[in-house]
Amino acid sequence: MSNREKSSGPKMFGGRSISTERAKDFKASFYKLMNYLHPYRFRLIIAIIFAIGSTIFTIVGPKILGEVITVLANGLIAKMSNTGSIDFEKILQIVLLLFTLYCISTLFSFIQGTLTAGVAQKVTYQLRKTISEKINRLPLKYFDTQTQGEILSKITNDVDTISSSLTQSLSQLINASVSMIGVLVMMISISWQMTLLALCIIPISLFLLTNVMKRSQKYFTQQQEYLGDLNGHIEEMYGGHTVIKAFNGEEASIQTFTQHNNKLYTTAWKSQFISGLMQPITNFVGNLGYVGVCMAGGYFAFQRVISIGDIQSFISYMRSFNQQITQTAQITNVLQSTMAATERVFEFLDESEEIAETVSPISANNIQGTVSFENVHFGYNEDKIIINNFSAYIAAGKKVAIVGPTGAGKTTIIKLLMRFYELNSGNIYIDDLNITDFKRSDLRKLFGVVLQDAWLFNGSIMDNIRYGNIHASDEEVLAAANTAYVDHFISTLDHSYETIIDEESSNISHGQKQLLTIARAFLANPKILILDEATSSVDTRTEILIQKGIAKLLEGRTSFIIAHRLSTIRDADIILVMNEGDIVEVGNHEELLNAQGFYAKLYQSQFENTEQ
Numbered sequence: 001m002s003n004r005e006k007s008s009g010p011k012m013f014g015g016r017s018i019s020t021e022r023a024k025d026f027k028a029s030f031y032k033l034m035n036y037l038h039p040y041r042f043r044l045i046i047a048i049i050f051a052i053g054s055t056i057f058t059i060v061g062p063k064i065l066g067e068v069i070t071v072l073a074n075g076l077i078a079k080m081s082n083t084g085s086i087d088f089e090k091i092l093q094i095v096l097l098l099f100t101l102y103c104i105s106t107l108f109s110f111i112q113g114t115l116t117a118g119v120a121q122k123v124t125y126q127l128r129k130t131i132s133e134k135i136n137r138l139p140l141k142y143f144d145t146q147t148q149g150e151i152l153s154k155i156t157n158d159v160d161t162i163s164s165s166l167t168q169s170l171s172q173l174i175n176a177s178v179s180m181i182g183v184l185v186m187m188i189s190i191s192w193q194m195t196l197l198a199l200c201i202i203p204i205s206l207f208l209l210t211n212v213m214k215r216s217q218k219y220f221t222q223q224q225e226y227l228g229d230l231n232g233h234i235e236e237m238y239g240g241h242t243v244i245k246a247f248n249g250e251e252a253s254i255q256t257f258t259q260h261n262n263k264l265y266t267t268a269w270k271s272q273f274i275s276g277l278m279q280p281i282t283n284f285v286g287n288l289g290y291v292g293v294c295m296a297g298g299y300f301a302f303q304r305v306i307s308i309g310d311i312q313s314f315i316s317y318m319r320s321f322n323q324q325i326t327q328t329a330q331i332t333n334v335l336q337s338t339m340a341a342t343e344r345v346f347e348f349l350d351e352s353e354e355i356a357e358t359v360s361p362i363s364a365n366n367i368q369g370t371v372s373f374e375n376v377h378f379g380y381n382e383d384k385i386i387i388n389n390f391s392a393y394i395a396a397g398k399k400v401a402i403v404g405p406t407g408a409g410k411t412t413i414i415k416l417l418m419r420f421y422e423l424n425s426g427n428i429y430i431d432d433l434n435i436t437d438f439k440r441s442d443l444r445k446l447f448g449v450v451l452q453d454a455w456l457f458n459g460s461i462m463d464n465i466r467y468g469n470i471h472a473s474d475e476e477v478l479a480a481a482n483t484a485y486v487d488h489f490i491s492t493l494d495h496s497y498e499t500i501i502d503e504e505s506s507n508i509s510h511g512q513k514q515l516l517t518i519a520r521a522f523l524a525n526p527k528i529l530i531l532d533e534a535t536s537s538v539d540t541r542t543e544i545l546i547q548k549g550i551a552k553l554l555e556g557r558t559s560f561i562i563a564h565r566l567s568t569i570r571d572a573d574i575i576l577v578m579n580e581g582d583i584v585e586v587g588n589h590e591e592l593l594n595a596q597g598f599y600a601k602l603y604q605s606q607f608e609n610t611e612q
Contacts (some may be wrong), residue, residue: 016397029343036126040119047115048174055106057101059186062316062411064101068094070309075571113171128160129428130349137353140420142288144380158341163336167245176331180324187317190310194296198318201289205325208281212274219271228266258542278326286322293318303428357439367431369396369527369558376426378416385424387412394574396431399554401561401569403602404478404578410562413578414530417560419443422561427556430528448526454513461490462497464516468523477523484519485514529559566603 037044056589068091076088130155145152187195237244237253244253297311306314371394379385387409394400402410415421417428421436428435435443448468456464465477472480477497481487489512493499501508508516521529563569570589577585577592577599584598 003531003605029339029346032346033123033339033342037119040122043119047112047119047171048117048178049170050108050112051174051178053180054105055175057105057108059179059182059317059320061098061101062313062320063186064094064098064318065309065313068098069312070307073308100328102523106206107489109175112174116171116174117167120163120170123166124159124163127162127345128155130248131155131159134349134351134353138170138351139354139422140415141380142351151348153241158344158540161339161341162345164340165334169334169338173331173335175327176324179362180321183317183321183324187321190312190314190317191300191306194293194300194314197296198289199319201285201322202325205282205285205322208285209278209326212281213359215272216271217273217451219267220447221289222267222343223264226260230257230264233257233260240527250483282322282326284510286319288412289318289322289610290315354440358437361442362433362437364438364446367446368529369427370394370431371445371528372429372432373413373560374427374429376416376428377424377425378412378421378426380421382424386580387416388580390426392576392583392586394558394560396558397556398573399571401563401572401575403563403566403569403575403577403599405602408578408580410531410578414532414560418447418449418530439488442589447530448515448520448521448524448528449530449532450514451532454510454517456501456513456516458502459502460498460500461493461516464501465519465523468520469525472523480523481521483522484515484517486515489515527557529554529557530562531559532562577602 003445025144036235071087071094079085128451135155179437184195187198233253237257243249293315294311297306297314300306301311355606357365371392373390373392376387376390378387379387390409390413402413404410412421416423417435419440430438430443430446457467462474462477464473465480468480469476478487481490481497490497490499500505518531521531561572569575573588574590575585575587575592576583580597585592585595589594593603
């Protein structure tokens with residue numbers, strides 16, 4: 001993961017951490033997310049119906065409870081004047097009704113929550129599935145321009161933010177919206193005059209809440225940035241801790257960490273402090289409203305316009321109404337963050353994909369292995385061409401070595417051959433068939449590859465070798481290991497082929513990792529073999545053994561070997577000497593040495609000095 005990765009800065013809401021970045025285009029992101037919700041619209045409609053039912057049963061509670069207070073107050077007055085007593089039977093009936101309503105409300109709320117959570121998880125599942133499929137359709141050029149951290153953040157953090165928001169915020173938004181409407185109706189039914197008075201505080205609350213959120217938002221954005229810097233520094237220092245210790249870099253690392261940590265602390269403190277003002281401000285404004293409502297309610301009760309119980313019910317409704325406003329404001333802020341995450345996810349999904357496969361692919365069966373390059377031009381950037389008018393013909397079964405200084409274009413040639421990148425111009429043929437006429441998967445099945453980076457995954461040695469052919473039997477895996485001369489060192493391990501390679505492959509040497517990747521290529525049994533610096537980290541004795549194994553494997557196969565160590569390619573049938581994207585010499589080892597050209601200079605620079 002890149003040290004420039006910007007992790008989502010956390011803001012706590014509902015017990016979870018959310019991104020606080022705002023969407024650049026809220027409306028566009030919202031509509032795209034709605035397209036994913038559209039197949040589940042009927043479930044959402046049912047959830048809204050249950051939310052309405054739950055809210056109705058909940059909001060009538062204070063009204064009914066007010067009747068209890070009214071009956072109790074009237075009974076006390078009657079008892080004090082000796083004209084009657086408290087009607088406990090009626091109170092009990094009202095309490096039982098209230099209990100029943102609350103039970104039904106809870107059941108409806110549970111059903112509504114289950115439905116919205118199910119929809120949220122299905123949408124999240126579909127998003128992850130779409131992203132996974134998208135990754136395999138993206139060209140390598142995209143991954144060259146993006147850090148691993150940014151890509152992982154979109155796939156994990158952003159999708160998790162969407163999932164959490166849909167699971168909780170969607171349900172809360174439905175409840176808050178229905179509750180506000182229902183509560184407002186109940187308030188009007190008690191007293192429209194008191195309702196107008198209560199509504200007067202809403203603009204004040206919204207004005208104050210909006211300003212608080214705007215001021216806190218910039219600090220949340222900075223918090224996200226500084227958290228990414230801190231996490232990136234930690235990841236980088238952890239990955240290179242051996243080098244840091246070797247060069248006594250601990251103090252400098254701690255100083256850098258402290259700088260990042262101080263920035264994060266300052267912005268986090270400010271963001272939390274300012275956003276924490278929302279609740280006290282809302283309570284203060286709400287309390288002012290309660291005072292006004294109580295005064296108005298007392299006057300109306302004195303005028304016998306409303307009962308005492310209605311005043312209590314109205315205050316309960318007003319408190320609930322204010323809470324829904326605050327919750328809606330918080331949910332709105334969360335939705336802004338959700339839309340920002342949604343925007344990043346859909347930006348990823350909208351990235352340009354690989355050129356579409358041919359509609360009528362040719363068969364890759366019976367391929368002999370002849371390879372030819374015809375006037376190939378290529379550059380990773382269009383304004384900087386690094387392969388210039390490259391042409392070559394390699395007969396089937398030939399062993400071809402590609403040599404040249406760093407940056408000459410050796411590895412690029414191989415990437416173009418396997419169609420990891422598209423040509424700027426020119427053509428590449430296999431058995432006189434243009435590689436663009438194959439399906440990419442069929443084309444790449446023709447190759448067995450050992451790249452410079454010896455990539456192994458967390459798993460057993462047996463499974464890592466079997467990656468070359470997942471259908472291979474254990475016996476075939478063992479045979480490939482024997483061919484690559486790795487069986488001996490595997491046998492010395494405590495668990496032999498069942499030894500688990502850890503996540504960083506740190507429990508085996510780099511040379512051993514390369515040997516395993518060579519065995520994996522052997523198992524693939526390809527028509528064309530590519531070895532890119534395959535023996536760069538192998539000692540001389542092991543290299544000799546590998547060359548013997550390679551000689552057996554390459555019988556009847558076309559092979560491309562890229563190597564800086566020219567001793568590994570002396571027996572190549574053809575040596576292509578490259579410099580600055582062009583082939584400058586072609587021949588075998590003896591011919592090129594006798595020519596006393598560029599290859600001879602490379603060879604002499606490697607061996608003559610060491611022999612002195």
